[in-house]
Amino acid sequence: MGTARHVKHAVVTGAAGFIGSHLVESLLRQGVTVLGVDRRSPGDNAIAAENLGGVLGHPGFRLVQGDLVTDELKPWVDGADTVFHLAAVPGVRPSWGDTFGEYLACNVLATQRLLNTCVSLGVERLVLASSSSVYGDCTGPLREDGVTAPQSPYGVTKLAAERLALAYALAPDSPISVVALRYFTVYGPRQRPDMAIGRMLRGVLTGTPLHLYGDGHQRRDFTFVADAVAATVAAATAEATAEAVNVGGGDSVSVLDVLRRVGEITGAEVPVLDGAYQPGDVQVTEADLTKARTVLGYRPSVTLTEGIEHHWKWLSARTPTADSPVTVTE
Structure with a gap:
């Protein structure tokens, strides 16, 4: 083996x-x-x-x-x-x-x-x-x-x-x-529609507000x-x-930072509604990748900004906009 x-x-x-x-x-x-x-x-x-x-x-x-x-x-x-x-x-x-x-x-x-x-x-x-x-x-x-x-x-x-x-x-x-x-x-492309980055990008395309759970300072390793x-x-x-x-992904960033990057990439603000904290949601995730490098030879190659750009290009090519008569629900 x-x-x-x-x-x-x-x-x-x-x-x-x-x-x-x-x-x-x-x-x-x-x-x-x-x-x-x-x-x-x-x-x-x-x-x-x-x-x-x-x-x-x-x-x-x-x-x-x-x-x-x-x-x-x-x-x-x-x-x-x-x-x-x-x-x-x-x-x-x-x-x-x-x-x-x-x-x-x-x-x-x-x-x-x-x-x-x-x-x-x-x-x-x-x-x-x-x-x-x-x-x-x-x-x-x-x-x-x-x-x-x-x-x-x-x-x-x-x-x-x-x-x-x-x-x-x-x-x-x-x-x-x-x-x-x-x-x-x-x-990234094909992500489940309930996940954060996809919901942010759909919000830009369709005008569907994003329910922001917590204060946005919670951090995730995307x-x-x-x-x-x-x-x-x-x-x-x-x-x-x-x-x-x-x-x-090699970097833990706040949800507010992701919203900012989505706005810069798409040229539009994500519509946001405040939501209550959800049971089970943790405040921070951040991966130590030492073992991944040793065991798998793994080093993430796509930055968060690059990844959002890829996701945006894929999603914008297949999702109706806010002006379309077709409504996209989540």
């Missing part, structure tokens, strides 16, 4: 999602054959159709519509040397209350079922999409060996999935190794999707047995 690993056939769960679809494209460019798994089908889901539009019909790609919680997984995983597990129910704010059962099933039980299947079939490497939400709040750069204290049900399920995966990798005679990537606020994908691909061949690794 280790640095001599080569990825030939990979499974990507959550393939029709934001990061997953970018990952599929990257793997196919490198000559990897990919089986994508997603609950959504491009035939009846517009987001899946758009996200996978560039790879549907590619000879190296096959998409199966299925559920990791209930379906038989062996036919999908059989023959894979690497599994990228990105499928999950996302979102801090919606994870409170009656929806938690879905978070538990999709983020924890599905991960355990997938790990069992990988071990039974001798899969060599699983790369898990974890989250900076496993940490909770911080007062300085977050290190992987630091305290994990998630402040939302979502964060709890991501930490549980991560711990499960690492436990499977460390079990005696386990055939599988695991790299869990703690993504910090990934943004990571452009191309950098997140580069780290994810590197994790497939990194020398590792059971590792959690931060993937950040």
